[in-house]
Amino acid sequence: MVETGVARSPGPRPVGTARRPRERTSVGLALLAGTGLVFVVAPFVALLLGAPWGRLLGLAVSGPALEALWLSLRTATAATALCLVLGVPLAWALARTTLPCRGVVRSVVTVPMVLPPVVGGVALLALLGRRGLVGRHLDAWLGVSIPFTTGAVVIAEAFVAMPFLVLSVDGALRSADVSLERAAATLGASRWYVFRRVTLPLVGPGVVAGAVLCFARAMGEFGATVTFAGSLPGVTRTMPLAIYLAMESDPELAVALSLVLIVTSVAVLVALRSRWLRPSGGPS
Template identity: 60%
Template sequence: MSLLDGEAPPTPAPRRPRRTGRVPVALLLPAVLGLVFLVLPLAGLLVRAPWTTLPQRLTEPGVLAALRLSVVTATLATLLCLALGVPLAWLLARLDFPGRRLVRALVTVPLVLPPVVGGVALLLVFGRRGLLGGWLDATFGVTLPFSTAGVVLAEAFVAMPFLVIAVEGALRGADTRYEEAAATLGASRWTTFTRVTLPLVAPGIAAGAVLCWARALGEFGATITFAGNFPGRTQTMPLAVYLALETDLQAAIVLSLVLLTVSVVILASLRDRWMSGP
């Protein structure tokens, strides 16, 4: 029957209301303690920040150099992750092949691998005596360790899983009927991918790229192990914070505030995508 026949339209399922009863003290107390534990160190940064001299410190040559290098290398690392990670995410989301679970596990290893171990692994592969580094040096004269390119490589290594996971999730949630319709109309796989699939998952790619950029911006362990800590060449903001702790605490606090601000802004902007609820 239709609406013209007198049938009432289907009513949407009611939204489950929130429970507003009394919160058990056994849950409220550890929850508050957990919140304090996470927020208190951040509040310590704000309290100890040199607010009166903050503009001058942000314009110091060393701080500006670290900021500039961090932004440039994080952006280049994100572009590298986009070029390699989006096709990898499509492979994991769209194709069923033997060993796919193993490949997915290997892709996510940098998420749990200590960054210093990642730096050591990069050295063993791309160092002058590494599996590929010796050949690159002898054939093309390319030396990646302790260079700006090494910073980009280290940041991309630790940040790419964030992009792959985000894009794969977007691909799995996308409606494949549009891709099937494009294929029915004679579009090639590449045309379907570039003209249909990418626009469908563009929000997921954007969110993954932002998370990837933020992770690359804050990378420390793999960078200092693989690229070193040379001002103006490999010294990013996290490395500058580490060095400033020994000589200038105020500069370390200023750089930490910059990283904290970037992290808060990114998480706030991605809240609707990654967190449920109003």
């Protein structure tokens, strides 16, 4: 066989296995990246070095700590469920419908991400407080008062966390391949079947990623919660509020509670990332 001297091009790389070429990092960029990493990691290192390891277990499993942790887990889970019920349809409307002024609506949805949380709490009081726009009618007609209850914690957490879910699902829906949905519809599939068997699997990782971010944000919510729900032990005193109060009387307890909250948040993120958020075609 005669060699032609022309290199034969390799076959196409399977989808999901393509890798970007590694670029050499300049010294300046490496220094800035290292400084950014230190900026993020150093506070956690200081927290670990200053932790009262001799008393840590006793402080972490004390009654107030477990009570606040259990309340935080319950309210963050409920807030995430509420965000899923309301946020996924909202993301669908933003991504797939001809909603009037979609850009304005998308901007309004993201406001809680940049709004000081305490302002969000004041806004919730203006809406749902006993003298609020809606709250006064709930109190007069039904005898229902929402502020300073566990339900108020869930509402406050959902208010500040929902944008993370909506933006994640919105991005997943806009980047999904709609030709697959059209093909399924052409073959006679109903809208519900297309959504359940085609659309949902396509955007599932985006929904899970948004739910994880939503849960983590709800677990760490402080400003809107303390303003709208107060700090009643066993009722509205979540982990962030317990940490804040402990700083005034027992700093070691505050450090121990902070470590518990960090470990809980990281465990949730790592567990869900290994199952749902790992990119296809290679290690994350």
